[in-house]
Amino acid sequence: MLAKRIDPADGAAYTFQDLQAYYKRWYGLRGIKLYWEIECVSEGEAIQHPTASGLSTACLHAQLLARLLAAESRSDAQEMEDACHEVEAELNRRLLRVKTALVSACGQQLAEGDSVWYRHVQELLVQLGLKVILIREKARHVRRLNTAGRGSDPKEMNEACNEAKASGIDATRVEVVRRRARHFRAKVRLSAAESGIDPKEMDAACHEAEASGIDTAQVEVVRRRARHFRAKVRLSAAESGIDPKEMDEACNEAEASGIDTAQVEVVRLIARHIRSMVLRLDAAERGSDVEEMEAACAEMEATSADAGADLTTPDSSISLASMPTAEEGTWPLLSLGSLGHPDTCATGCKWAMKERGCKDGSQCDHCHLCEWRRPPAPIRSRNPNLRNHRSSNTTNQSLSIPRVSSIV
Numbered sequence: 001m002l003a004k005r006i007d008p009a010d011g012a013a014y015t016f017q018d019l020q021a022y023y024k025r026w027y028g029l030r031g032i033k034l035y036w037e038i039e040c041v042s043e044g045e046a047i048q049h050p051t052a053s054g055l056s057t058a059c060l061h062a063q064l065l066a067r068l069l070a071a072e073s074r075s076d077a078q079e080m081e082d083a084c085h086e087v088e089a090e091l092n093r094r095l096l097r098v099k100t101a102l103v104s105a106c107g108q109q110l111a112e113g114d115s116v117w118y119r120h121v122q123e124l125l126v127q128l129g130l131k132v133i134l135i136r137e138k139a140r141h142v143r144r145l146n147t148a149g150r151g152s153d154p155k156e157m158n159e160a161c162n163e164a165k166a167s168g169i170d171a172t173r174v175e176v177v178r179r180r181a182r183h184f185r186a187k188v189r190l191s192a193a194e195s196g197i198d199p200k201e202m203d204a205a206c207h208e209a210e211a212s213g214i215d216t217a218q219v220e221v222v223r224r225r226a227r228h229f230r231a232k233v234r235l236s237a238a239e240s241g242i243d244p245k246e247m248d249e250a251c252n253e254a255e256a257s258g259i260d261t262a263q264v265e266v267v268r269l270i271a272r273h274i275r276s277m278v279l280r281l282d283a284a285e286r287g288s289d290v291e292e293m294e295a296a297c298a299e300m301e302a303t304s305a306d307a308g309a310d311l312t313t314p315d316s317s318i319s320l321a322s323m324p325t326a327e328e329g330t331w332p333l334l335s336l337g338s339l340g341h342p343d344t345c346a347t348g349c350k351w352a353m354k355e356r357g358c359k360d361g362s363q364c365d366h367c368h369l370c371e372w373r374r375p376p377a378p379i380r381s382r383n384p385n386l387r388n389h390r391s392s393n394t395t396n397q398s399l400s401i402p403r404v405s406s407i408v
Helices: 016-023 029-038 045-047 055-073 077-106 117-152 154-166 169-193 198-213 216-237 242-254 261-288 288-312 384-399
Strands: 004-006 013-015
Touching: 004 045, 013 016, 016 029, 029 077, 055 077, 077 117, 117 154, 117 169, 154 169, 169 216, 198 216, 198 242, 216 242, 216 261, 242 261, 242 288
Parallel strands: none
Antiparallel strands: 004 013
């Protein structure tokens, strides 16, 4: 009994002689043999593989390609892998049939005019194989994107998003993972800023955290910490300066930020002391009474002593240990006379630079930062009138105080 195969053109079973008798008007013997070996399948194989058998190579190519595209459109990694396995299995069967047919049916290299239809068979199958490779690679990217989205590594999420975008995966899914990466990156930055002391970095981290949807309560904690450090820095800078207005503003900000009240009170006392001293000296300078100037200076000395007594507290005394050093960029406040160094401070202390040091310490009325110099001896003249005239000029010059009212 002659074997029969199903012709994909009409789906009916024919013997080779029947097929040759029908197609000999259009094709040669070699072309018909290739068609018999490649396109036509036996009835048993058609039962074993009902979906692909009985189809021409072109129809099979279209069917398998549609299967791949359907799986690709769903962006499901497992479904894409299953589709690739199915298409690859059918592709291997058809390629094996083509190779077998080229050897058994021809026995030699085909001439260009031997067949009309078979020339595109291998091209279609190769194109399908390349599509399988692309779908498999896209499935790998989808799987990596899903794994990164379930993790907490922002760097891995960004790399997975870049790969997914290059593979043509749905932009909505990629954007979801990107937002999650920004969320984790902002969370890490917020935690690092909270443990630091840089107010600017804290504010930037808070802005990024708010944009990423992090809990508002956690962001507000870092904002309060940033305000606290900013007020602390401003208070220290104001304490080493000579501007009472800046001191008061720094104190108000420090109180609002919850800084220690004792430290704030120290700066307020210094501000009041500078303001009263400047006002009193300025009023004395505008006058022309030497006795009034001397009285103002004496009163300022008494005020300095009283302020020094108020500033000397067990928790916040003005001392070398509690004041900033020159390496930090500010002048150390070593004594009451050092206030406003080098512009409005008192004259230099004679004992501050000696080995024993100043016995008055932080309560000294002289500046511990200025170098002490011996006052020049008065010039004596033989003419008593000229001597009295020079003496009076020296007294007036020594009492002359520069106008500093502009700092109040």
